[in-house]
Amino acid sequence: MTPGGVQTVYHTRTNDDIEFPHAEKMTPQRMRMIVHAIEETLDKGLQKNGQVVWPTGDEVGDFLALDLGGTNLRVCLVTLLGHGKFEVTQTKYRLTEEQKQDEGQALQDRIDHGVLIRWTKGFGAPNIEGHDVAAMFKDSLKRLNVPAELTALINDTTGTLIASNYVDPHTKIAVIFGTGCNAAYMETAGSIPKIDYVGLPKEQGMAINCEWGAFDSFDHQHLPRTKYDIIIDESSNKPGEQSFEKMIAGLYLGELFRLVLCELIDSGDLFLGQNTYKLEKAYAFDTAFLSLMESDVTDELLTIIGVFTHFFGIETTLEERQFFKKLAVLIGTRSARLSACGIAAIVSKMGYLEEGCAVGADGSLYNKYPNFADRVHEALTDIFGESGKKIVTHHAEDGSGVGSAIIAAMTKARKDSGFFVEY
Known part of the structure; x- marks a missing residue:
């Protein structure tokens, strides 16, 4: 009843036969097919035309690290401190969309060699792709009179690999499941034909930054994309690219949910008679809302009531809220099971299954999304059988920041000892 005494009737009809639930059933057989395709892609990446070692765990010293992520x-x-221990003091700044799209050097003013090939994670800053971002950063330090020297430029996933191994030497793989997604592992130089010209010993360790978010891009032959995935892809600033990432990463899960809701609203099956304009804005439904909905264990799903009334001014029925939670579970589960496919591909490629291995994991999805890690482990068992239980993920505390510092320490020590390969 409105304040004027007029009765308002809200109409809803949720349809369990919408495309998303049926298309997103990631069966063990389907996952194994994806694992095989990712493994083949990893092999191809090593063929196309830096020397890195594991940390000793005894690296010591004070180091500054800057971590530029998709959100902060x-x-x-x-x-x-040595012996696999460290301390961190940090300051965090949230990035605005304007900063992520700003002119390239301006971003460096406010970010030993590394050419940025392509932006991901929603970045689109011009005049930076194809340029050496390390040189740009050094120029900014000099211009701003900052008394600091750039020692190493690394990817956050490589940093997580090194940081995780520093704490637990059994860690062989590192993964990031946050705003974006990626993985890194250690390969032998002899297995990387495209660096044969460097002349490294065949058994020399080499960190591989997989950039697996780009898997199945452009041709789209392997991943079970839905019409909602296609909408996200085609409306992104990089259509056709980062296909794997767009189906896994935290940047996109809330948008998947919103697109399903918008379709039901447009068909007259949801929120009839209510003002839904706030849901019409792309990416208005944050992935954090999915986390809240999955965590809601109240009989009336009170948290879900709060999400829709507080952020969108929409009243919901219990039936709707039950549907929303089910949809959130489907989206979160698909993300975790696809993520497990990536891990399984590296495990299979490197032959880690028999002995098992630890996987250092970081990122907001892994750390904060309900049941994400458990679903990854369940999927690994579905893929490998009981042997999959030997592959265990663990939280990598501040992988990107600490990893940067460890690599800087390793680089400095090798330079000081005169052992440094230039190529």
């Missing part, structure tokens, strides 16, 4: 810029003072 972190500045960390990392004190390496």
Whole structure:
């Protein structure tokens, strides 16, 4: 009843036969097919035309680390204490969309060699792709009179690999499941034909930054994309690219949910008679809302009531809320099971299954999304059988910041000892 005494009737009809639930059933057989395709892609990546070692765990010293992610810029003072221990003091700044799209050098003013090939994670800053971002950063430090020297430029996933191994030497793989997604592992130089010209020993370790978010891009032959995935892809600033990432990463899960709701609204099956304009804006439904909905254990699903009334001004029925929670579970489960496919591909490629291995994991999805890690482990068992239980993920504390510091320490030590390969 409105304040004027007029009765308002809200109409809803949720349809369990919408495309998303049926298309997203990631069966063990389907996952194994994806694992095989990812493994083949990894092999191809090593063929196309830096020397890195594991940390000893005894690296010590104070190092500054800057971590530019898809959501935040972190500045960390990392004190390496040796024996696999460290301390971190950090400041975090949330990035605005304007900053992520700003002119390239301006981003460096406010971010030893590395050419940015392509932006991901929603970045679109011009005049930076194809340029050496390390050189740009050094120029910014000099211009701003900052008394700091850039020692190493690394990817956050490589940093997580090194940081995780520093704490637990059994860690062989690192993964990031956050705003974006990626993985890194250690390969032998002899298995990387495209660096044969460097002349490294065949058994020399080499960190591989997989950039697996780009898997199945452009041709789209392997991943079970739905019409909602296609909408996200075609409306992104990089259509056709980062296909795997767009089906897994935290940047996109809330948008998947919103697109399903918008379709039901447009067909007159949801929220009839209510003002839904706030849901019409792309990416208005944050992935954090899915986390809240999955965590709601109340009989009336009170948290879900709060999400829709507080953020969108929409009243919901219990039946709707039950449907929303089910949809959130489907989206979160698909993300975790696809993520497990990536891990399984590296495990299979490197032959880690028999002995098992630890996987260092970081990122907001892994750390904060309900049941994400459990679903990854369940999927690994579905793929490998009981042997999959030997592959265990663990939280990598501040992988990107600490990893940067460890690599800086390793690089400095090798330079000081005169052992440094230039190529």
